[in-house]
Amino acid sequence: MTKKDSSIDPKSFLIVGAVITLLLVLVIIVGMFWTPYSPTAMKYGRFQSPSWNHIFGTDNFGRDIFSRIVKGAGNTLVIALSTVIIGAAGGILIGSLTGYFGGAVDVVLMRVNDALTAFPSFLLALLIVSLVGPGSKYSVVLALGLVFIPSFARVTRSEFASLRSRNFVTGARLTGAGHARIIFVYLLPNTGRVLLPALTIGFNNAVLAEASMSFLGIGVTPPDSSLGYMLSEAQSMVSIAPWYALSTGLSIVLLVFGVGLIGEGLQARAKEVD
Protein backbone atom coordinates (compact mmCIF):
# COMPACT_ATOMS: atom_id res chain seq x y z
CA MET A 1 0.00 0.00 0.00
CA THR A 2 1.00 3.62 0.09
CA LYS A 3 3.96 4.60 2.21
CA LYS A 4 1.77 6.96 4.20
CA ASP A 5 -0.20 4.14 5.79
CA SER A 6 2.71 2.05 6.90
CA SER A 7 3.30 4.49 9.76
CA ILE A 8 0.64 2.52 11.64
CA ASP A 9 0.93 -1.18 12.16
CA PRO A 10 -2.42 -2.81 11.30
CA LYS A 11 -1.77 -5.04 14.29
CA SER A 12 -2.55 -2.15 16.62
CA PHE A 13 -6.14 -1.92 15.30
CA LEU A 14 -6.35 -5.67 15.68
CA ILE A 15 -5.12 -5.57 19.28
CA VAL A 16 -7.36 -2.71 20.42
CA GLY A 17 -10.37 -4.32 18.75
CA ALA A 18 -9.58 -7.74 20.18
CA VAL A 19 -9.17 -6.34 23.71
CA ILE A 20 -12.57 -4.59 23.58
CA THR A 21 -14.28 -7.63 22.08
CA LEU A 22 -12.68 -10.15 24.44
CA LEU A 23 -13.65 -8.08 27.49
CA LEU A 24 -17.25 -7.88 26.29
CA VAL A 25 -17.40 -11.58 25.44
CA LEU A 26 -15.92 -12.42 28.84
CA VAL A 27 -18.63 -10.37 30.60
CA ILE A 28 -21.30 -12.02 28.45
CA ILE A 29 -20.01 -15.56 29.13
CA VAL A 30 -19.78 -14.93 32.85
CA GLY A 31 -23.29 -13.45 32.60
CA MET A 32 -24.64 -16.70 31.21
CA PHE A 33 -23.91 -18.32 34.60
CA TRP A 34 -23.88 -15.43 37.04
CA THR A 35 -25.11 -11.84 37.02
CA PRO A 36 -24.77 -9.39 39.96
CA TYR A 37 -28.56 -9.33 40.32
CA SER A 38 -31.27 -11.53 38.91
CA PRO A 39 -32.18 -10.08 35.50
CA THR A 40 -35.84 -10.94 36.06
CA ALA A 41 -36.33 -10.04 39.74
CA MET A 42 -38.51 -6.92 40.09
CA LYS A 43 -37.50 -5.80 43.54
CA TYR A 44 -34.75 -3.20 43.32
CA GLY A 45 -36.93 -0.08 43.21
CA ARG A 46 -38.36 1.44 40.03
CA PHE A 47 -36.39 3.91 37.91
CA GLN A 48 -33.28 4.10 40.08
CA SER A 49 -30.68 6.25 38.34
CA PRO A 50 -27.22 4.72 37.94
CA SER A 51 -25.34 4.30 41.21
CA TRP A 52 -22.60 2.08 42.61
CA ASN A 53 -25.19 -0.56 43.46
CA HIS A 54 -26.82 -0.53 40.04
CA ILE A 55 -24.26 0.85 37.60
CA PHE A 56 -26.82 1.20 34.77
CA GLY A 57 -29.77 1.91 37.09
CA THR A 58 -33.08 0.05 37.14
CA ASP A 59 -36.08 -0.04 34.79
CA ASN A 60 -39.83 0.46 35.15
CA PHE A 61 -40.28 -2.89 36.93
CA GLY A 62 -37.33 -2.32 39.23
CA ARG A 63 -35.04 -4.78 37.42
CA ASP A 64 -31.29 -4.24 37.37
CA ILE A 65 -30.47 -2.95 33.89
CA PHE A 66 -26.83 -4.09 33.86
CA SER A 67 -27.82 -7.70 34.54
CA ARG A 68 -30.50 -7.49 31.87
CA ILE A 69 -28.07 -6.07 29.32
CA VAL A 70 -25.57 -8.85 30.01
CA LYS A 71 -28.28 -11.47 29.48
CA GLY A 72 -29.71 -9.71 26.43
CA ALA A 73 -26.26 -9.28 24.91
CA GLY A 74 -25.76 -13.03 25.37
CA ASN A 75 -28.80 -13.68 23.18
CA THR A 76 -27.65 -11.10 20.64
CA LEU A 77 -24.23 -12.75 20.52
CA VAL A 78 -25.64 -16.26 20.06
CA ILE A 79 -28.01 -15.10 17.32
CA ALA A 80 -25.29 -13.17 15.49
CA LEU A 81 -22.83 -16.07 15.70
CA SER A 82 -25.37 -18.63 14.47
CA THR A 83 -26.32 -16.33 11.63
CA VAL A 84 -22.72 -15.88 10.54
CA ILE A 85 -22.12 -19.63 10.80
CA ILE A 86 -25.10 -20.42 8.55
CA GLY A 87 -24.24 -17.66 6.08
CA ALA A 88 -20.54 -18.47 5.96
CA ALA A 89 -20.98 -22.25 5.76
CA GLY A 90 -23.55 -21.99 2.95
CA GLY A 91 -21.68 -19.26 1.14
CA ILE A 92 -18.26 -20.92 1.38
CA LEU A 93 -19.68 -24.23 0.17
CA ILE A 94 -21.42 -22.70 -2.85
CA GLY A 95 -18.61 -20.26 -3.58
CA SER A 96 -15.83 -22.83 -3.40
CA LEU A 97 -17.62 -25.34 -5.62
CA THR A 98 -18.60 -22.82 -8.28
CA GLY A 99 -15.26 -21.01 -8.14
CA TYR A 100 -13.28 -24.23 -8.33
CA PHE A 101 -15.22 -26.10 -11.00
CA GLY A 102 -16.48 -23.09 -12.98
CA GLY A 103 -18.61 -23.95 -16.00
CA ALA A 104 -22.33 -23.59 -16.55
CA VAL A 105 -23.31 -24.16 -12.92
CA ASP A 106 -21.01 -21.30 -11.96
CA VAL A 107 -22.58 -18.95 -14.46
CA VAL A 108 -26.14 -19.81 -13.45
CA LEU A 109 -25.50 -19.64 -9.71
CA MET A 110 -23.71 -16.33 -9.98
CA ARG A 111 -26.59 -14.86 -12.00
CA VAL A 112 -29.00 -15.98 -9.27
CA ASN A 113 -26.59 -14.50 -6.76
CA ASP A 114 -26.59 -11.16 -8.55
CA ALA A 115 -30.38 -11.14 -8.68
CA LEU A 116 -30.53 -11.87 -4.95
CA THR A 117 -28.09 -9.12 -4.06
CA ALA A 118 -30.33 -6.71 -5.97
CA PHE A 119 -32.76 -7.13 -3.07
CA PRO A 120 -31.63 -5.01 -0.13
CA SER A 121 -30.60 -7.58 2.46
CA PHE A 122 -32.63 -6.11 5.31
CA LEU A 123 -35.78 -6.12 3.19
CA LEU A 124 -35.10 -9.69 2.12
CA ALA A 125 -34.65 -10.72 5.75
CA LEU A 126 -37.91 -8.99 6.71
CA LEU A 127 -39.61 -10.79 3.85
CA ILE A 128 -38.33 -14.19 4.97
CA VAL A 129 -39.29 -13.51 8.58
CA SER A 130 -42.76 -12.49 7.52
CA LEU A 131 -43.07 -15.70 5.51
CA VAL A 132 -41.66 -18.00 8.22
CA GLY A 133 -43.51 -16.29 11.03
CA PRO A 134 -42.35 -13.22 12.95
CA GLY A 135 -41.49 -13.03 16.61
CA SER A 136 -39.10 -15.91 17.22
CA LYS A 137 -35.33 -15.96 17.42
CA TYR A 138 -35.20 -19.01 15.18
CA SER A 139 -36.86 -17.17 12.30
CA VAL A 140 -34.39 -14.32 12.77
CA VAL A 141 -31.42 -16.68 12.61
CA LEU A 142 -32.85 -18.48 9.58
CA ALA A 143 -33.72 -15.28 7.72
CA LEU A 144 -30.44 -13.49 8.36
CA GLY A 145 -28.40 -16.65 7.77
CA LEU A 146 -29.98 -17.19 4.36
CA VAL A 147 -29.60 -13.54 3.46
CA PHE A 148 -25.87 -13.63 4.22
CA ILE A 149 -25.14 -16.62 1.97
CA PRO A 150 -24.82 -14.70 -1.35
CA SER A 151 -22.17 -12.25 -0.13
CA PHE A 152 -20.00 -15.02 1.33
CA ALA A 153 -20.49 -17.06 -1.83
CA ARG A 154 -19.32 -14.20 -4.01
CA VAL A 155 -16.20 -13.49 -1.96
CA THR A 156 -15.24 -17.17 -1.82
CA ARG A 157 -15.93 -17.74 -5.48
CA SER A 158 -13.69 -14.95 -6.69
CA GLU A 159 -10.86 -16.12 -4.44
CA PHE A 160 -11.17 -19.72 -5.61
CA ALA A 161 -11.40 -18.68 -9.24
CA SER A 162 -8.18 -16.68 -8.98
CA LEU A 163 -6.31 -19.33 -6.99
CA ARG A 164 -7.27 -22.49 -8.85
CA SER A 165 -4.76 -22.09 -11.65
CA ARG A 166 -1.82 -21.19 -9.41
CA ASN A 167 1.25 -23.40 -9.44
CA PHE A 168 0.76 -24.82 -5.97
CA VAL A 169 -2.64 -26.14 -6.99
CA THR A 170 -1.29 -27.69 -10.16
CA GLY A 171 1.50 -29.17 -8.05
CA ALA A 172 -1.00 -30.67 -5.65
CA ARG A 173 -2.99 -32.14 -8.52
CA LEU A 174 0.16 -33.70 -9.99
CA THR A 175 0.92 -35.39 -6.69
CA GLY A 176 -2.47 -37.06 -7.00
CA ALA A 177 -4.62 -34.94 -4.68
CA GLY A 178 -8.36 -35.26 -5.32
CA HIS A 179 -10.77 -32.34 -5.77
CA ALA A 180 -11.95 -32.48 -2.16
CA ARG A 181 -8.40 -32.42 -0.86
CA ILE A 182 -7.41 -29.53 -3.10
CA ILE A 183 -10.49 -27.53 -2.08
CA PHE A 184 -10.26 -28.04 1.66
CA VAL A 185 -6.54 -28.49 2.30
CA TYR A 186 -4.91 -26.32 -0.35
CA LEU A 187 -7.38 -23.63 -1.36
CA LEU A 188 -9.61 -22.91 1.64
CA PRO A 189 -6.79 -21.97 4.06
CA ASN A 190 -5.50 -19.52 1.47
CA THR A 191 -8.80 -17.64 1.32
CA GLY A 192 -8.52 -16.72 5.00
CA ARG A 193 -7.07 -13.29 4.42
CA VAL A 194 -10.21 -12.30 2.50
CA LEU A 195 -12.74 -14.40 4.39
CA LEU A 196 -11.73 -13.34 7.92
CA PRO A 197 -12.51 -9.64 7.40
CA ALA A 198 -15.73 -10.71 5.65
CA LEU A 199 -16.65 -12.72 8.75
CA THR A 200 -16.21 -9.70 11.03
CA ILE A 201 -18.31 -7.53 8.73
CA GLY A 202 -20.94 -10.28 8.58
CA PHE A 203 -20.99 -10.52 12.36
CA ASN A 204 -21.52 -6.77 12.72
CA ASN A 205 -24.26 -6.75 10.12
CA ALA A 206 -25.92 -9.62 11.98
CA VAL A 207 -25.79 -7.77 15.31
CA LEU A 208 -27.26 -4.62 13.78
CA ALA A 209 -29.89 -6.48 11.75
CA GLU A 210 -31.01 -8.56 14.72
CA ALA A 211 -31.21 -5.44 16.85
CA SER A 212 -33.27 -3.67 14.18
CA MET A 213 -35.67 -6.57 13.80
CA SER A 214 -36.14 -7.06 17.52
CA PHE A 215 -36.58 -3.32 17.85
CA LEU A 216 -39.37 -3.49 15.28
CA GLY A 217 -41.03 -6.29 17.23
CA ILE A 218 -40.57 -8.98 14.58
CA GLY A 219 -37.36 -10.41 15.98
CA VAL A 220 -36.80 -11.62 19.51
CA THR A 221 -39.88 -11.24 21.68
CA PRO A 222 -40.44 -11.83 25.43
CA PRO A 223 -39.75 -13.95 27.42
CA ASP A 224 -36.53 -13.93 25.36
CA SER A 225 -34.62 -10.68 25.36
CA SER A 226 -31.96 -9.05 23.23
CA LEU A 227 -30.30 -5.67 23.05
CA GLY A 228 -32.61 -4.57 20.21
CA TYR A 229 -35.71 -5.63 22.07
CA MET A 230 -34.49 -3.84 25.21
CA LEU A 231 -33.94 -0.65 23.23
CA SER A 232 -37.53 -0.69 22.01
CA GLU A 233 -38.59 -1.03 25.65
CA ALA A 234 -36.18 1.72 26.69
CA GLN A 235 -37.58 4.10 24.09
CA SER A 236 -40.97 4.29 25.79
CA MET A 237 -39.38 5.46 29.04
CA VAL A 238 -36.56 7.60 27.67
CA SER A 239 -37.85 10.79 29.33
CA ILE A 240 -37.98 9.14 32.78
CA ALA A 241 -35.02 6.77 32.53
CA PRO A 242 -32.66 7.94 29.75
CA TRP A 243 -29.89 5.78 31.24
CA TYR A 244 -31.75 2.64 30.10
CA ALA A 245 -31.66 3.60 26.41
CA LEU A 246 -28.14 5.02 26.63
CA SER A 247 -26.56 2.02 28.33
CA THR A 248 -28.29 -0.48 26.03
CA GLY A 249 -27.52 1.46 22.86
CA LEU A 250 -23.91 2.10 23.82
CA SER A 251 -23.46 -1.62 24.52
CA ILE A 252 -24.44 -2.34 20.91
CA VAL A 253 -22.13 0.41 19.67
CA LEU A 254 -19.19 -0.89 21.71
CA LEU A 255 -19.66 -4.49 20.54
CA VAL A 256 -19.89 -3.50 16.87
CA PHE A 257 -17.01 -1.02 17.25
CA GLY A 258 -14.68 -3.64 18.76
CA VAL A 259 -15.37 -6.23 16.09
CA GLY A 260 -15.18 -3.50 13.43
CA LEU A 261 -11.66 -2.59 14.56
CA ILE A 262 -10.65 -6.25 14.34
CA GLY A 263 -11.98 -6.29 10.78
CA GLU A 264 -10.12 -3.09 9.93
CA GLY A 265 -6.89 -4.60 11.24
CA LEU A 266 -7.41 -7.85 9.33
CA GLN A 267 -8.15 -5.96 6.14
CA ALA A 268 -5.08 -3.77 6.49
CA ARG A 269 -2.97 -6.85 7.12
CA ALA A 270 -4.40 -8.61 4.06
CA LYS A 271 -3.45 -5.61 1.91
CA GLU A 272 0.08 -5.64 3.27
CA VAL A 273 0.49 -9.26 2.19
CA ASP A 274 -0.59 -8.43 -1.36
Place this chain on the structure above:
Amino acid sequence: MNEVLLYVLKRLLILVLTMILVSFMTFGAFSLISGDPARTILGTEATEVQVRSLRHELGLDRPFMARYLSWLLGFFSGNLGVSFSYRQPVWELVGSKLMLSLSMSLLSFLMIILVAIPLGVFSYKATGKTMIWLRTIFNQLGMAIPPFFTGIVFSWIFGILFRLFTPGDFKGFSVSFWPSFMHLFFGAVCLSIPRIAMTIRMMRSTVISEMNKAYVRTAISRGNDRRSVLSRHVLKNSLVSVISFLGQTLAELVCAGIVVEQVLGIPGVGRFLVTSILHRDYPVVQTIVVILTFWVVFASFIADIINQVLDPRLRRGQT
Protein backbone atom coordinates in the same frame (compact mmCIF):
# COMPACT_ATOMS: atom_id res chain seq x y z
CA MET B 1 -24.39 10.46 -27.81
CA ASN B 2 -25.86 7.67 -29.92
CA GLU B 3 -23.95 5.04 -27.95
CA VAL B 4 -25.40 6.46 -24.76
CA LEU B 5 -28.92 6.26 -26.14
CA LEU B 6 -28.38 2.67 -27.17
CA TYR B 7 -27.01 1.88 -23.74
CA VAL B 8 -29.99 3.55 -22.04
CA LEU B 9 -32.39 1.46 -24.15
CA LYS B 10 -30.51 -1.75 -23.37
CA ARG B 11 -30.35 -0.89 -19.70
CA LEU B 12 -34.07 -0.02 -19.73
CA LEU B 13 -34.88 -3.46 -21.12
CA ILE B 14 -32.86 -5.09 -18.33
CA LEU B 15 -34.64 -2.82 -15.84
CA VAL B 16 -38.06 -3.96 -17.00
CA LEU B 17 -37.02 -7.63 -17.05
CA THR B 18 -35.59 -7.39 -13.53
CA MET B 19 -38.74 -5.73 -12.26
CA ILE B 20 -40.90 -8.45 -13.78
CA LEU B 21 -38.68 -11.16 -12.29
CA VAL B 22 -38.71 -9.51 -8.86
CA SER B 23 -42.47 -9.05 -8.85
CA PHE B 24 -42.98 -12.64 -9.96
CA MET B 25 -40.71 -13.99 -7.23
CA THR B 26 -42.38 -11.89 -4.56
CA PHE B 27 -45.88 -12.74 -5.73
CA GLY B 28 -44.98 -16.43 -5.96
CA ALA B 29 -43.44 -16.52 -2.51
CA PHE B 30 -46.44 -14.87 -0.95
CA SER B 31 -49.05 -17.04 -2.65
CA LEU B 32 -47.07 -20.12 -1.67
CA ILE B 33 -46.77 -19.25 1.96
CA SER B 34 -49.80 -17.16 2.79
CA GLY B 35 -52.03 -20.23 2.88
CA ASP B 36 -55.65 -19.18 2.79
CA PRO B 37 -56.04 -15.46 3.51
CA ALA B 38 -59.83 -15.79 3.49
CA ARG B 39 -59.60 -18.24 6.38
CA THR B 40 -57.16 -15.95 8.17
CA ILE B 41 -59.42 -12.92 7.86
CA LEU B 42 -62.59 -14.69 8.95
CA GLY B 43 -61.04 -16.72 11.75
CA THR B 44 -61.60 -20.34 12.65
CA GLU B 45 -65.30 -20.03 13.42
CA ALA B 46 -66.37 -19.05 9.90
CA THR B 47 -68.41 -21.50 7.87
CA GLU B 48 -67.13 -23.04 4.65
CA VAL B 49 -69.66 -21.00 2.63
CA GLN B 50 -68.47 -17.71 4.12
CA VAL B 51 -64.87 -18.58 3.41
CA ARG B 52 -65.64 -19.56 -0.15
CA SER B 53 -67.55 -16.37 -0.90
CA LEU B 54 -64.79 -14.18 0.54
CA ARG B 55 -62.23 -16.15 -1.45
CA HIS B 56 -64.24 -15.40 -4.56
CA GLU B 57 -64.57 -11.74 -3.56
CA LEU B 58 -60.78 -11.46 -3.16
CA GLY B 59 -60.20 -13.36 -6.40
CA LEU B 60 -58.30 -16.16 -4.70
CA ASP B 61 -60.14 -18.95 -6.52
CA ARG B 62 -58.45 -18.24 -9.86
CA PRO B 63 -55.33 -20.03 -11.12
CA PHE B 64 -51.90 -18.70 -10.12
CA MET B 65 -50.76 -17.18 -13.42
CA ALA B 66 -54.09 -15.42 -13.90
CA ARG B 67 -53.81 -13.91 -10.45
CA TYR B 68 -50.22 -12.84 -11.08
CA LEU B 69 -50.98 -11.23 -14.43
CA SER B 70 -54.00 -9.35 -13.19
CA TRP B 71 -52.02 -8.22 -10.15
CA LEU B 72 -49.13 -7.06 -12.36
CA LEU B 73 -51.44 -5.21 -14.74
CA GLY B 74 -53.23 -3.71 -11.77
CA PHE B 75 -49.92 -2.69 -10.30
CA PHE B 76 -49.04 -0.53 -13.28
CA SER B 77 -52.51 0.94 -13.61
CA GLY B 78 -52.53 1.96 -9.95
CA ASN B 79 -54.85 -0.81 -8.80
CA LEU B 80 -52.83 -2.65 -6.19
CA GLY B 81 -55.50 -4.83 -4.70
CA VAL B 82 -57.32 -4.59 -1.40
CA SER B 83 -55.74 -4.71 2.04
CA PHE B 84 -56.89 -7.70 4.10
CA SER B 85 -56.99 -5.87 7.39
CA TYR B 86 -58.21 -2.44 6.26
CA ARG B 87 -60.46 -3.62 3.41
CA GLN B 88 -59.32 -0.54 1.48
CA PRO B 89 -57.45 -0.24 -1.82
CA VAL B 90 -53.73 -0.65 -1.17
CA TRP B 91 -52.77 2.37 -3.26
CA GLU B 92 -54.87 4.70 -1.08
CA LEU B 93 -53.05 3.37 1.95
CA VAL B 94 -49.55 3.35 0.50
CA GLY B 95 -49.33 6.39 -1.82
CA SER B 96 -48.84 9.29 0.59
CA LYS B 97 -46.73 7.14 2.92
CA LEU B 98 -44.41 6.34 0.07
CA MET B 99 -43.86 10.04 -0.70
CA LEU B 100 -42.97 10.65 2.93
CA SER B 101 -40.41 7.84 3.02
CA LEU B 102 -38.86 8.89 -0.26
CA SER B 103 -38.54 12.51 0.92
CA MET B 104 -36.72 11.36 4.05
CA SER B 105 -34.38 9.19 1.99
CA LEU B 106 -33.63 11.99 -0.45
CA LEU B 107 -32.97 14.43 2.39
CA SER B 108 -30.59 11.97 3.96
CA PHE B 109 -28.95 11.32 0.60
CA LEU B 110 -28.32 15.06 0.23
CA MET B 111 -26.71 15.17 3.68
CA ILE B 112 -24.47 12.22 2.80
CA ILE B 113 -23.24 13.88 -0.39
CA LEU B 114 -22.67 17.25 1.27
CA VAL B 115 -20.76 15.82 4.23
CA ALA B 116 -19.08 12.67 2.96
CA ILE B 117 -17.50 13.88 -0.26
CA PRO B 118 -15.47 16.76 1.25
CA LEU B 119 -14.60 14.60 4.26
CA GLY B 120 -13.65 11.72 1.98
CA VAL B 121 -11.11 13.86 0.15
CA PHE B 122 -9.88 15.27 3.45
CA SER B 123 -9.60 11.77 4.87
CA TYR B 124 -7.27 10.80 2.05
CA LYS B 125 -5.04 13.74 2.80
CA ALA B 126 -5.04 13.09 6.54
CA THR B 127 -1.77 11.42 7.44
CA GLY B 128 0.27 10.82 10.57
CA LYS B 129 -0.38 8.46 13.45
CA THR B 130 -2.92 10.56 15.35
CA MET B 131 -4.92 11.35 12.23
CA ILE B 132 -5.03 7.73 11.13
CA TRP B 133 -6.27 6.67 14.56
CA LEU B 134 -8.83 9.48 14.65
CA ARG B 135 -10.02 8.61 11.16
CA THR B 136 -10.34 4.91 11.93
CA ILE B 137 -12.15 5.49 15.21
CA PHE B 138 -14.47 8.03 13.61
CA ASN B 139 -15.31 5.66 10.75
CA GLN B 140 -15.75 2.56 12.87
CA LEU B 141 -17.83 4.40 15.47
CA GLY B 142 -19.97 5.94 12.75
CA MET B 143 -20.68 2.53 11.27
CA ALA B 144 -21.36 1.05 14.71
CA ILE B 145 -24.10 3.52 15.68
CA PRO B 146 -27.45 2.02 14.71
CA PRO B 147 -29.90 4.62 13.31
CA PHE B 148 -32.62 3.55 15.73
CA PHE B 149 -30.34 4.31 18.67
CA THR B 150 -29.53 7.82 17.39
CA GLY B 151 -33.26 8.13 16.72
CA ILE B 152 -34.06 7.47 20.37
CA VAL B 153 -31.34 9.84 21.56
CA PHE B 154 -32.43 12.61 19.18
CA SER B 155 -36.09 12.29 20.06
CA TRP B 156 -35.10 12.50 23.72
CA ILE B 157 -32.74 15.50 23.37
CA PHE B 158 -34.44 17.51 20.62
CA GLY B 159 -37.98 16.27 21.09
CA ILE B 160 -38.42 16.00 24.83
CA LEU B 161 -35.72 18.30 26.25
CA PHE B 162 -35.70 21.06 23.57
CA ARG B 163 -39.27 20.54 22.38
CA LEU B 164 -38.47 21.04 18.71
CA PHE B 165 -40.99 18.35 17.81
CA THR B 166 -43.12 15.74 19.55
CA PRO B 167 -41.79 12.33 18.58
CA GLY B 168 -44.57 10.09 17.38
CA ASP B 169 -47.00 12.97 16.85
CA PHE B 170 -46.58 13.50 13.12
CA LYS B 171 -49.43 15.69 11.91
CA GLY B 172 -48.35 16.12 8.29
CA PHE B 173 -46.91 19.09 6.45
CA SER B 174 -50.22 20.78 5.75
CA VAL B 175 -51.21 20.82 9.42
CA SER B 176 -47.95 21.78 11.10
CA PHE B 177 -44.98 22.29 8.83
CA TRP B 178 -41.99 22.73 11.13
CA PRO B 179 -42.59 19.84 13.55
CA SER B 180 -43.23 17.57 10.57
CA PHE B 181 -40.08 18.78 8.88
CA MET B 182 -38.13 18.19 12.12
CA HIS B 183 -39.30 14.56 12.12
CA LEU B 184 -37.94 14.06 8.62
CA PHE B 185 -34.80 16.09 9.31
CA PHE B 186 -33.73 14.13 12.38
CA GLY B 187 -34.74 10.88 10.72
CA ALA B 188 -32.46 11.80 7.81
CA VAL B 189 -29.59 12.65 10.19
CA CYS B 190 -29.91 9.25 11.93
CA LEU B 191 -29.91 7.51 8.55
CA SER B 192 -26.93 9.38 7.22
CA ILE B 193 -24.44 8.91 10.09
CA PRO B 194 -23.42 5.29 9.32
CA ARG B 195 -23.68 5.92 5.57
CA ILE B 196 -21.38 8.94 5.78
CA ALA B 197 -18.78 6.81 7.54
CA MET B 198 -19.11 4.09 4.88
CA THR B 199 -18.89 6.57 2.02
CA ILE B 200 -15.76 8.22 3.43
CA ARG B 201 -14.12 4.84 3.86
CA MET B 202 -15.09 3.75 0.38
CA MET B 203 -13.86 6.99 -1.22
CA ARG B 204 -10.54 6.73 0.56
CA SER B 205 -9.84 3.22 -0.63
CA THR B 206 -10.89 4.09 -4.19
CA VAL B 207 -8.60 7.11 -4.28
CA ILE B 208 -5.71 5.10 -2.82
CA SER B 209 -6.02 2.30 -5.37
CA GLU B 210 -6.30 4.90 -8.15
CA MET B 211 -3.19 6.71 -6.85
CA ASN B 212 -1.24 3.46 -7.17
CA LYS B 213 -1.90 3.20 -10.90
CA ALA B 214 0.79 3.65 -13.51
CA TYR B 215 -0.55 6.89 -14.99
CA VAL B 216 -0.26 8.60 -11.60
CA ARG B 217 3.34 7.48 -11.26
CA THR B 218 4.01 8.80 -14.76
CA ALA B 219 2.35 12.12 -14.03
CA ILE B 220 4.35 12.55 -10.82
CA SER B 221 7.62 11.51 -12.47
CA ARG B 222 7.00 14.21 -15.05
CA GLY B 223 7.10 16.79 -12.31
CA ASN B 224 3.44 17.21 -11.32
CA ASP B 225 2.83 17.37 -7.60
CA ARG B 226 0.52 14.89 -5.87
CA ARG B 227 -2.15 17.46 -5.10
CA SER B 228 -2.68 18.56 -8.70
CA VAL B 229 -2.64 14.98 -9.94
CA LEU B 230 -5.25 14.19 -7.31
CA SER B 231 -7.58 17.02 -8.23
CA ARG B 232 -7.03 16.92 -12.00
CA HIS B 233 -7.05 13.19 -12.72
CA VAL B 234 -7.55 10.89 -9.76
CA LEU B 235 -10.78 12.37 -8.41
CA LYS B 236 -12.38 12.29 -11.85
CA ASN B 237 -11.33 8.72 -12.40
CA SER B 238 -12.62 7.67 -8.99
CA LEU B 239 -16.01 9.13 -9.77
CA VAL B 240 -17.39 5.98 -11.40
CA SER B 241 -17.02 3.82 -8.30
CA VAL B 242 -18.25 6.63 -6.07
CA ILE B 243 -21.38 7.11 -8.16
CA SER B 244 -22.14 3.38 -8.20
CA PHE B 245 -21.70 3.32 -4.44
CA LEU B 246 -23.95 6.35 -3.99
CA GLY B 247 -26.59 4.72 -6.18
CA GLN B 248 -26.52 1.69 -3.93
CA THR B 249 -26.73 3.99 -0.90
CA LEU B 250 -29.78 5.78 -2.29
CA ALA B 251 -31.38 2.39 -2.81
CA GLU B 252 -30.63 1.10 0.67
CA LEU B 253 -31.67 4.29 2.46
CA VAL B 254 -35.36 3.53 1.94
CA CYS B 255 -34.97 0.14 3.62
CA ALA B 256 -32.79 1.53 6.39
CA GLY B 257 -35.53 4.11 6.91
CA ILE B 258 -37.98 1.40 8.02
CA VAL B 259 -36.50 1.36 11.52
CA VAL B 260 -36.09 5.13 11.75
CA GLU B 261 -39.73 5.69 10.82
CA GLN B 262 -40.67 3.37 13.63
CA VAL B 263 -38.49 5.23 16.17
CA LEU B 264 -39.60 8.75 15.32
CA GLY B 265 -43.18 7.79 14.61
CA ILE B 266 -43.13 8.89 10.99
CA PRO B 267 -46.10 7.29 9.20
CA GLY B 268 -44.04 6.21 6.22
CA VAL B 269 -44.14 3.14 4.07
CA GLY B 270 -41.59 1.27 6.23
CA ARG B 271 -43.63 1.61 9.38
CA PHE B 272 -46.66 0.43 7.44
CA LEU B 273 -44.68 -2.55 6.16
CA VAL B 274 -43.85 -3.63 9.70
CA THR B 275 -47.47 -3.37 10.92
CA SER B 276 -48.63 -5.26 7.85
CA ILE B 277 -46.08 -8.00 8.45
CA LEU B 278 -47.29 -8.36 12.02
CA HIS B 279 -50.93 -8.49 10.85
CA ARG B 280 -50.07 -10.80 7.97
CA ASP B 281 -51.67 -8.38 5.56
CA TYR B 282 -50.03 -9.94 2.51
CA PRO B 283 -51.38 -7.71 -0.29
CA VAL B 284 -49.86 -4.71 1.49
CA VAL B 285 -46.55 -6.44 2.32
CA GLN B 286 -46.23 -7.68 -1.23
CA THR B 287 -46.93 -4.27 -2.74
CA ILE B 288 -44.48 -2.46 -0.48
CA VAL B 289 -41.76 -5.04 -1.05
CA VAL B 290 -42.18 -4.78 -4.81
CA ILE B 291 -42.22 -0.96 -4.72
CA LEU B 292 -39.08 -0.82 -2.56
CA THR B 293 -37.29 -3.29 -4.82
CA PHE B 294 -38.28 -1.29 -7.87
CA TRP B 295 -36.76 1.72 -6.17
CA VAL B 296 -33.54 -0.22 -5.61
CA VAL B 297 -33.33 -1.39 -9.21
CA PHE B 298 -34.20 2.11 -10.41
CA ALA B 299 -31.46 3.74 -8.30
CA SER B 300 -28.79 1.47 -9.75
CA PHE B 301 -30.20 2.17 -13.22
CA ILE B 302 -29.79 5.91 -12.69
CA ALA B 303 -26.25 5.45 -11.34
CA ASP B 304 -25.30 3.35 -14.37
CA ILE B 305 -26.69 5.93 -16.79
CA ILE B 306 -24.83 8.79 -15.08
CA ASN B 307 -21.60 6.80 -15.23
CA GLN B 308 -22.18 6.02 -18.87
CA VAL B 309 -22.56 9.71 -19.68
CA LEU B 310 -19.60 10.79 -17.53
CA ASP B 311 -17.04 8.17 -18.43
CA PRO B 312 -16.14 7.65 -22.09
CA ARG B 313 -14.16 4.52 -21.15
CA LEU B 314 -17.39 2.70 -20.27
CA ARG B 315 -18.92 3.65 -23.61
CA ARG B 316 -16.06 2.02 -25.43
CA GLY B 317 -16.42 -1.08 -23.30
CA GLN B 318 -13.16 -0.54 -21.44
CA THR B 319 -12.76 -0.26 -17.72
